[in-house]
Amino acid sequence: MDKSIALINQRIREGTAQVVTADRMPALVEELGEDRALKEVDVVTTGTFGAMCSSGAFLNFGHADPPIRMERVWLNDVEAYGGLAAVDAYIGATQQSTTLGDQYGGAHVMEDLVSGHVVELRGISRGTDCYPRRNITTELTIEDLNQAMMMNPRNAYQRYNAATNSTDQTLHTYMGTLLPNRGNINYSGAGCLSPLSNDPTFRTIGGGVPIFLCGATGMVVGEGTQHSPAGGFGTLSVTGDMKKMGPDFLRAATMHQYGVSLYVGIGVPIPILDHDMVRSTAIRDEDITVDLLDYGVPRRNRPALRRVSYAELKTGKIEVNGEEVRTSSLSSYRKALEVARTLQGWIQKGTFELALPTRRIDPTVSARPMRETALVPRVRDIMNTNVISISEDESIRSAAKTLLKGDTNHLPVLNRDGTLVGIVTTYDVSKAVVKEEKNQKVKDVMTTRVIKTSPDEHVDVAAQKLERYNISALPVVDNQNKMVGLLTAIDLGKLFGKRWQK
Amino acid sequence: MKLLLTFSKKKNREPVIAQVVKETGVLISVERAHIDSTSGEVLIDVPDTDAPRICALMEAKGITVRILEHGISRNQDECVDCGACVSICPKEVFYLDAEHQVHLRDERCVLCGKCIPACPHRALSQTL
Numbered sequence: 302m303d304k305s306i307a308l309i310n311q312r313i314r315e316g317t318a319q320v321v322t323a324d325r326m327p328a329l330v331e332e333l334g335e336d337r338a339l340k341e342v343d344v345v346t347t348g349t350f351g352a353m354c355s356s357g358a359f360l361n362f363g364h365a366d367p368p369i370r371m372e373r374v375w376l377n378d379v380e381a382y383g384g385l386a387a388v389d390a391y392i393g394a395t396q397q398s399t400t401l402g403d404q405y406g407g408a409h410v411m412e413d414l415v416s417g418h419v420v421e422l423r424g425i426s427r428g429t430d431c432y433p434r435r436n437i438t439t440e441l442t443i444e445d446l447n448q449a450m451m452m453n454p455r456n457a458y459q460r461y462n463a464a465t466n467s468t469d470q471t472l473h474t475y476m477g478t479l480l481p482n483r484g485n486i487n488y489s490g491a492g493c494l495s496p497l498s499n500d501p502t503f504r505t506i507g508g509g510v511p512i513f514l515c516g517a518t519g520m521v522v523g524e525g526t527q528h529s530p531a532g533g534f535g536t537l538s539v540t541g542d543m544k545k546m547g548p549d550f551l552r553a554a555t556m557h558q559y560g561v562s563l564y565v566g567i568g569v570p571i572p573i574l575d576h577d578m579v580r581s582t583a584i585r586d587e588d589i590t591v592d593l594l595d596y597g598v599p600r601r602n603r604p605a606l607r608r609v610s611y612a613e614l615k616t617g618k619i620e621v622n623g624e625e626v627r628t629s630s631l632s633s634y635r636k637a638l639e640v641a642r643t644l645q646g647w648i649q650k651g652t653f654e655l656a657l658p659t660r661r662i663d664p665t666v667s668a669r670p671m672r673e674t675a676l677v678p679r680v681r682d683i684m685n686t687n688v689i690s691i692s693e694d695e696s697i698r699s700a701a702k703t704l705l706k707g708d709t710n711h712l713p714v715l716n717r718d719g720t721l722v723g724i725v726t727t728y729d730v731s732k733a734v735v736k737e738e739k740n741q742k743v744k745d746v747m748t749t750r751v752i753k754t755s756p757d758e759h760v761d762v763a764a765q766k767l768e769r770y771n772i773s774a775l776p777v778v779d780n781q782n783k784m785v786g787l788l789t790a791i792d793l794g795k796l797f798g799k800r801w802q803k
Numbered sequence: 804m805k806l807l808l809t810f811s812k813k814k815n816r817e818p819v820i821a822q823v824v825k826e827t828g829v830l831i832s833v834e835r836a837h838i839d840s841t842s843g844e845v846l847i848d849v850p851d852t853d854a855p856r857i858c859a860l861m862e863a864k865g866i867t868v869r870i871l872e873h874g875i876s877r878n879q880d881e882c883v884d885c886g887a888c889v890s891i892c893p894k895e896v897f898y899l900d901a902e903h904q905v906h907l908r909d910e911r912c913v914l915c916g917k918c919i920p921a922c923p924h925r926a927l928s929q930t931l
């Protein structure tokens with residue numbers, strides 16, 4: 302027997318609704334069978350608690366006297382977007398403090414506000430006839446605001462690809478700290494508890510649906526940005542009244558050397574209307590799989606090392622190419638459960654009713670990549686092709702001469718067929734000269750672990766290498782490791798001085 | 804008991820740890836060492852009963868000794884039990900229990916500091 306949402310809500314009001322958290326549903330359906338599960342379960346509550354960068358809030362401060370039309374606005378030194386009406390602003394979670402950098406940002410302002418802490422507002426204006434005031438500084442708490450509307454364009458990712466790093470350097474990413482040589486794997490998402498994994502066809506999740514948001518009642522606005530459910534990566538945009546939220550389910554975070562983000566707690570209640578909803582909420586961690594991506598490749602399409610399920614990720618280690626690698630979650634499963642259980646409690650108490658979407662979300666679309674109209678410079682566009690090199694068997698003396706004559710600090714070392722085997726710098730050669738060892742050859746002093754680039758690599762990626770390894774030149778090699786050029790910090794400087802940068 | 808030894812290379816040219824092992828017969832396990840051209844920092848683990856003796860001897864040899872009572876410490880108010888620290892720690896100090904809560908095996912910690920920046924919630928710190 303199918304159930305209507307009206308019947309479920311009636312049971313909620315009467316206090317007889319049966320509510321279970323999504324993690325319990327697979328076992329329950331197995332035990333009772335689909336028919337009895339449909340009869341006995343009215344609502345399944347879901348939950349997730351993780352970093353959701355695409356979050357923020359519209360704030361209204363009320364008018365000052367004399368009034369000001371704030372053009373630029375800062376809250377505790379974090380700039381909020383003021384390109385709205387006179388005393389409205391949007392504080393974005395990832396915006397960083399002008400004084401404290403990534404140690405404090407928009408997310409921290411939001412956490413301070415919901416914690417009832419005092420926040421300093423600074424605003425400036427050029428002054429108009431109706432709004433003569435030019436600047437304002439005042440201290441506020443969330444109580445003093447007329448509205449604090451959380452408005453998050455992209456939350457509640459259905460699932461998220463896991464991350465590892467096969468380079469020999471630690472990487473600091475939005476997926477956390479990735480140790481070198483696949484030293485660890487980070488993942489995010491609550492698996493079987495995740496709201497969208499329990500209704501991947503968006504039958505009951507859509508615009509207008511009431512949800513749990515950061516400890517308060519919120520609402521789904523519609524699909525989120527980058528919504529890509531065709532591939533299993535649906536998202537939601539959500540809103541809620543920040544004045545009713547607390548810091549239990551809204552936490553600022555800093556991803557080391559990446560930046561500020563906001564941990565958001567979201568729970569969506571799913572009405573068990575028919576057999577299809579029983580089946581979709583019986584999803585297990587084993588059924589939800591993602592790619593394990595190599596963040597060592599700084600491109601949009603990172604290579605996938607393998608497919609992995611949340612069940613495997615949650616065991617704490619998985620195997621990659623025969624090696625066991627430890628996994629870490631960035632989102633909190635304990636908190637996700639707390640979200641689902643809190644929502645369960647609200648519904649059981651009769652204080653939270655369900656609604657079907659007033660605006661459906663398309664379950665078939667895919668997000669498109671950015672359309673780029675300007676040429677992105679590649680290494681080949683700016684590299685130096687007229688490179689002086691040296692062979693590995695030459696003497697130190699001749700290396701010194703070549704360096705002097707060529708007015709350069711780097712000499713790529715080639716073997717007979719033009720393959721790059723090392724690099725020597727002025728420093729290596731001077732050191733060798735000082736040591737005065739007899740018959741030293743270039744190959745005795747050269748660096749053999751050469752950091753290099755390819756003609757096709759994007760200039761920004763090459764620039765990142767120079768900075769990370771603190772070096773001033775990169776040999777450019779083709780895919781046979783034959784040297785085709787040299788890219789120096791000076792070439793990059795020229796580029797950024799001219800054409801591609803405005 | 805964990806002892807943090809700091810020594811300057813200029814003063815200590817001798818193999819101090821080896822000497823102390825020889826003189827006392829106590830087996831010292833070196834858990835972490837960071838040595839550069841001018842100074843060094845070595846974290847050792849010794850049986851609690853031998854610690855006073857070892858401290859005294861090390862100090863007599865010109866080494867600064869600090870007793871480390873605790874490993875890394877965690878602020879429970881900031882921690883959200885994500886577990887980001889779990890795979891970062893080389894000593895497997897952190898683990899999740901059946902309730903998905905993160906716990907610390909404090910005694911394993913060698914205070915390498917790697918987990919501190921990796922915690923998104925700034926919940927970990929080194930109290931000295």
Ligand code: SF4
Nearest residue numbers: 882883885886888922
């Ligand atoms: S990374 Fe930080 S917040 Fe996450 S479990 Fe470890 S100590 Fe807690």
Ligand code: SF4
Nearest residue numbers: 892912913915916918
């Ligand atoms: S300081 Fe090092 S050993 Fe101690 S818990 Fe952190 S990562 Fe582990």
